């Protein structure tokens with residue numbers, strides 16, 4: 370079943386003197402529980418598209434549907450956003466950081482502690498609730514950011530290069546954790562990344578965009594045999610190099 374649908378999205382940024390067309394005629398559909406990646410040359414509009422899906426600003430033209438409802442008409446769309454920087458509040462404990470979204474939504478505070486502890490357990494950091502962000506490594510902080518994103522139980526997660534500031538080892542570990550956790554919670558997810566390997570390792574489909582203006586160039590279905598593996602295992606599989614070559618060549622052809 371389709372969960373996220375984009376219908377003929379166009380977007381231009383306007384300055385005093387001129388309009389700059391960034392996205393042209395983007396239509397696509399993503400299934401419920403599916404994990405997809407957006408890749409493409411720098412400046413092709415990936416972050417702009419993600420911001421439009423997040424409802425941060427409307428597209429110049431076109432519609433976004435989430436679970437069959439038009440985004441523009443939704444009162445409180447249930448969307449989680451995870452970015453390159455973790456944006457944890459340094460003066461709050463890890464537990465308070467995880468539950469900040471719940472507090473802002475004024476939900477019953479009695480259950481917050483339980484939610485935070487369950488999520489910290491899930492991400493493999495059960496004992497850091499009373500610590501402060503400065504006491505954690507970059508990888509641990511990003512795991513806490515994932516827990517905070519999941520705490521408000523979003524229907525869809527938007528991940529904008531969430532691993533790019535991490536060292537390689539932490540990045541591989543976090544890719545596994547994110548895929549495992551999102552599968553367990555049956556979340557739909559869109560990842561923006563510059564890393565083709567990461568896109569192949571984590572996704573069911575990879576959407577390749579071209580630039581000037583950004584258009585959807587091609588969609589790659591990741592072979593089923595890879596989809597059944599963890600991201601770390603995908604990178605060891607013989608088919609991985611083949612898929613990488615195919616997508617790399619197509620990206621290169623865009624210039």
Ligand SMILES: Nc1ncnc2c1ncn2[C@@H]1O[C@H](COP(=O)(O)OP(=O)(O)OP(=O)(O)O)[C@@H](O)[C@H]1O
Pocket residue numbers: 382383389391409410411412413414415416417418
């Ligand atoms: N607020 C803005 N005002 C004007 N132009 C913008 C604005 N935000 C982005 N742009 C321009 O829109 C184009 C697309 O930017 P966007 O950040 O969406 O691309 P991207 O594919 O995510 O890029 P990258 O891969 O480098 O992160 C770029 O040319 C950028 O300079």
